[in-house]
Each structure stands twice: as structure tokens, then as C-alpha cells.
Amino acid sequence: MQENENMSHEHDNDEHHDHAHDDNDTIEHTHEHDDDEHHAHAHHEEGFIRKYIFSLDHKMIGKQFLIYGLIMLFVGGGLALLFRWQLAYPETPELEGGKPAKAAKPLPIIGPSQKYIDDGEVVTRADKMWERIFDSDKAEFLEVNMPSGFIEPHFYNMLFTMHATIMVFFVVVPILVGAFGNFLIPLMIGTRDMAFPVLNMLSFWLAVLAAVVMAAGFFVPGGHASAGWTGYAPLSVDPQWTGVNWGLNLWAISLLIQGFSSLVGSINYITTIINMRAPGMTWLRLPLVIWSLFIVAILLLLAFPVLSSALALLIFDRLAGTTFFTSTAEGGGSALLWQHLFWFFGHPEVYILILPGMGIASELVAVFSRKPIFGYRSMVYAMIAIAFLGWVVWGHHMFQSGMRPGMGAFFMTTTMLIAVPSAIKTFNWLGTMFRGSIRFTTPMLHAIAFVSMFVIGGLSGIYMANTPVDVYIHDTYYIVAHIHYVVFGGSLFAIFGGIIFWFPKMYGRYMNDTLSKIHFWLTFIAFNCTFFPMHILGVGGHMRRISNPMQYEYLQTFEGMNLFITMSAFTLGFVQLILVFNFVWSIYRGKVAEKNPWNVNTLEWEAPTPVPHGNFAQIPNVYRGPYEYSVPGEESDFIPQAQPEHAPASAGD
């Protein structure tokens, strides 16, 4: 800290690299710098609060979003592990033709010992805790939701609802759009900051507020929202049906706040990309990740307000006594309306979750194949096509809602059309790798995992798009497998790859490669062990969102598979600690990285490392497309976008 203080005073050189500042990112200290007056400097120093908390710098806001998303990733993952435990060790009742009866197993660590369950004898510390909890008059959180370490059905509902809500709205979008968008957009288009830095800060702090409101929902009487992350009406409308009162209100309010955060963020992104590109950075010289973030910002801008309108109507229903989503005989509303509004937002949202992953994968695949991206234009047009088609497929979430078969056929066709641009992208990635000099760095491994897992998730999607097939597999674990192959196998692998790839630019150091590789392989194996068997469960008729499948005789055969999935899920969860350890350790102790460690063309690598306030000493001129790797006749196998002279016909253009 002392070092930090000293450095801020000897600061007037624009080229100055101060590791100590970026290194102290996560550390709290209360020094107030006395140099707030130095605003005249192009690259002035700011006090701790302005630099690390209420920062206006896009790089810091990006890092804040990253840390925020990673924290929420563990919250959301923890919830998943809780309900996976319940699925692995549920109570098996005696059923005709089924397995012999078996008692449920309490949660590890917080669960009491068998002795305590049998005869109330206090043996372990957990027993002591439960003794105290049962003796107290207050209805404590643990007692209400998981008495003696057994997850109550109502708590199970809460867990899967909040797992999905947190993962979608508080992990994947904040990291992909919030973190990568903020960090990369100004750097890659060659400008000093976002168009509206104050709105940018507002966007982050609204997201924090939303997270706090969402977290508070667990502790209100009645518990948190438990109508599924889709909040289907009429289940979500009347507290008497789920027993949840303020939990669901807070859920809706939190998502409204998150909507404002997204709105502000997307206005910022779109304006920045349209108006602030460096000279020469034409639309078709934009890196694909920026294209993906641009398209996603438009989707967020247009999709989220629809959810906001639905949430507003829901809140009116719950608090003001309207009947928008309850069908009554006369003058009543329509429960189906919720589904239409939700999925009109929800399907574009699905592409919001995957498109930036596609963008990141495109960067990584091109860089580490040392080849121009195959079919740059078709990549861009494919993303635009996906974004457009995303608006006309929402009905495929509602095949079983009693829609007219004709409508079903329409939505089936449009949904299957999406396979075309998706396949274009996949083949372009393969085409990029084909006969490239592939470097199997860890980011590249993640990118390849992204492509292959996305293909599996995409293919299972085509099955579900078929209305007749969907009749059979809807609402089963097949759907769960599909969404996780796309969002975990897709988005999260891209996120991990992106973090490792841009870490040297963010923190000026490499992440430890051995740890990264161990993390990658364990994640890849555990991920497939967790989610692949879910396809089989789904085809076997195992419905999702059920706390005890053992109550059905025909599902009792899946006991072993559920146990296997849970074991894999716990492995998957614990393996992520390697990433966190590596991340934090590398910020302080990682190998110091040079300016352009991966030999990349795009502009962010032109900026000094770590990137100073204002990014570039001088705004670069852009002379070529972003993917000129291994150009024949050139000495170097990469030609940075900002390098003038002897420009051969741009391969990416």
C-alpha cells in the first residue's frame, strides 16, 4: 500500500506503467490520495474510491463486472450443488416393482450425524448446531428450508429457480456483456473510453443493487421466488400457490433494476461503437467480438423492456390486485400472455447469452490457428441473421401451451432456420482451423471446447424444435442438458478462454498455465460427465424441477445416474476453485506479460500494458482488417491493424 501511495505522487509520465495500482485491485485500503486536484493531467491519478469503487474508467468497470460475475457464479453454482445433493440422495419410498425403501441422506458438513437423527444424541458440531436451532423459538433459515440437513421441497423449488435466475442474469450476461464489453470495446475500436462513462458506472452499480435485492429475497418470510426462472403465470401471480410472497416481488423488482442496468449499458455500447471508432476502423474491419457485442447490445436494448413490461404487470397483479395474468370468467386476463411476453424477451436473451461467446471464440480460433478467420463477412451476417431470427422463434418455448398446430409449424420452421447461420459459424471456425498452425494454448483449448460443446447443444436443440419430438421430451432433463451444453459448454468455456486470453492486458501478468490447463481438462471432463447423462435421463422421461424422482417407480432406475451426475457436478464445482486461486494468485504473482504476448493484430494489444487511463498514448490509425495472420510473403506471421504500409489485399475484409 505504501508503494501505491508513493507512486501516485511521482506521476506525470503518460508511458508510466504502474503495476502496483492494478495489482491492488481487490484489496481494501483507506488511504485518501491527496492529488484529486491533478485533473489537468491526461493521465491523472485518482483516489482509491474513484479508482476502484466509483470508477469511470471502462477497464476498471469491466474488471468490476468480472469479479461480480465470478462471485455470482459461485453463488449460482452453490445453489445447484445443494439441489444436486437432494437428487442424489432422496428418500426412496416402497413402491410396487420398485427398489427397496431407503432414507434420504442429509447434506454433508451441515447435516447432523446418523446418531442424532436416530436417537437425538449430540455427537458432532453440526448436531450441536441443530440442537440449538431446534431449541430456539425463532424460525431460522436452516430450520425452515433444510431441517436436519434435508432439503424441503419448497426450498428445492427456490434453489432451481434462483440457480437459473442468477446464472442467466447475474453471471453470464454481466461477464460476457458487462466485463468483456466494457474492457474490450474502447480498446478494440481504438478510443479512450466509453461514450458515457458516468452511465457506465451507473450500469455497474445498478447491477450491484439488483444483486443485493435478489439476495435479500432468500431471507424474507416465505422464502425466495420458486416459480422457476421463467416465473410462469398464474403460479407466480398469487402467493397462495407457491407460498412465496415478498420473495417473488423482490425477484421481479431485482430484474427490473437489472433491466435498467442493461438498458444504460447497451445505450453506451451502441453509441460508442457507432461513434467512437478509431480512424480507419470501418465496420468491416471490426473484430468479430466487437460485432457480437454490438449485436448483443441491440438485442438487450430491445428485448429487456419487453420483460420489464411483463414484470410491471406481474407486480401490479401481486401488489395492486389487478388480474392481468389470471383468467377469470369475465373481464379476466390471460395466463398465456405472460409466456408470450416472457419468451418474446427470453429467446433474444438466449442469443444474448451465446453471441459474445461466439465472438470471443472467433478471436481465439483465428489467433491461435495463425490464419485469417474463414469467411469474415459470412460470420458477421450469420450473427445478424441469428439476432434477427431470435425475434420470431419465441413460440418454440410454448409448443405445449395449447397453441394452434399451424402456429407450431411456423415456430418450428423459424427455429430450424437458425441452424443455418449457426452451422455457417461452426464451419467457419472449422475452416479457420483447417490447415492452420494451431497453437494449443489454454485459451485455444477453451475455444475448441466452445465450438464442440456448442455443436452438441445446437444439435439437441434441433430435436426440441420439432413439435412432435418436443411433445415427448419437453419439460424433461433433455432440456436441462441442452441449455447447459449451450450456456455452460458454450458461454462459460468462452468466458474462461477469454479471461485467460485477455488477462495479460487486464492485469499485466499471465495466468499460470499449468493451473489453467489442469482447470480446463478437469472442467471439460466433469462438465461432460455432469450434463451428458442428462440427455439419457430426459429421453427416459425424467422430468425436470422435481425434488424427489424416486417417488415414481419408473424413475427409480435412474438412481445411479443421478448419483453419478451429482458427483460430477461437485467435482465441476470444486474444480472452479482452481480458476479462482489462479486468478487471484496471478494478479499478484503471475509472470509479467509483455505488450502483445499472443502476437495478436487487434488494437487492444497496441496499448501499453497495463493499460493506462485513456488507453492509448496516441489514438491509432487502422489500416487493415483484424485477422491478417500468416500473410504470404510477409516476414512476421501477424500484421497489427495499426501497422501502416505495404498492405496486401486485406484477407479479412
Place this chain on the structure above:
Amino acid sequence: MTENRPFSNAKLGVLILLGAETMLFVGLIGAFLVFRMGNVTWPPLSHVDIRLPNLLTGFNTLGLIISGFTMFLALRAVQQDRIKQLRILLMITGVLGLLFLVVQGREWVQLIGKGLTLQSGIYGGIFYVLIGCHAVHVLGAVIWLAIIIGMAVTGKFSSVRYTGVETCTIYWIYVVALWPILYVLVYLA
């Protein structure tokens, strides 16, 4: 940034915001249409005796449209450096906006008195939510305009510095243009 951009950041930001606003209203109008089509009679049988004040609202609509026109003239005034006219036109616009809100508020009080409330089925519910959502936007625009008037009075604008007036005009005209659609849908159709 060496090239000329057709829109300044602020102007572009407001235009993009309007995209989101449009989708918010698309959601609500969509809900309205679902209710409208889902009921054989509209208003539903339980509300046959309710008459929305079409005529009064028609005059109110006219007032709002005029305010859009005066707002536009205000923008023209500042572009041509007629600052005194700018102030007067902005104030006329603000008064018209307030008038719209006051008339609508009185309407609501009367309708509630007649028994049309938020709780009285979807007819009342969607009426108050949809029209109310627009009213909140008018209120927001009036507050924004008040700030702009304050800045105009203290001489913050000139023919080369008028981004504030311009962005406010865009938003104002959007809110004004939205209203006739709602009026036709909710009151007349």
C-alpha cells in the same frame, strides 16, 4: 473520430433510448391487444356503463400535439440564435405538457369515481397501466424540459451549443407522437 459523425453521442444515445422505450410500449400494447381480442365485447360486460371521455381527451390530444410543434419551433429558434423566442417557446411547451397531465389527472379522478379502478378487471387495469405508463413518460419529459428551461434562462444555450435542447426535443416529440396511437387504441377503437 476524424470523420464527421452524423449524430453527436448525446443525440445518438437518446435515439437509442427511444428504441428501448418503443419495446416497452410494444409489450404493454401487446398485452392490451391480447385482452382486447380475448374478450367478445369491449369494454367487457362488467364495464358496459363505463364511457371513457373521448371528446375531452381529444382536445387534450390536440394540446399535446401543439406542444410537440412548439418544442420543434424552440429547437429551430435556438439553432438560429433567437434565445428570447427559445425561452418563450420552451415555456409554452412546458405549460401545454403540464396541462395535458392535469386534464388527464382530472379524468382519472372522475373515472375512479364512476367505479373504474385498477382492480376492476383487466379493462380498468390495462387502462391505468398503459395510459399511466405514458403519463409517467410525459411527467419525465416535463421534468427534463424544466431543467432545459432553467438552463435556457441562465443563458446556457446558443446557436452553437444546443445539444440539451435537441435531445429534449427528440424525447418530447417521441412522447407526443406516441400518444395519438394510444388514444386511438384505447379510447376510440
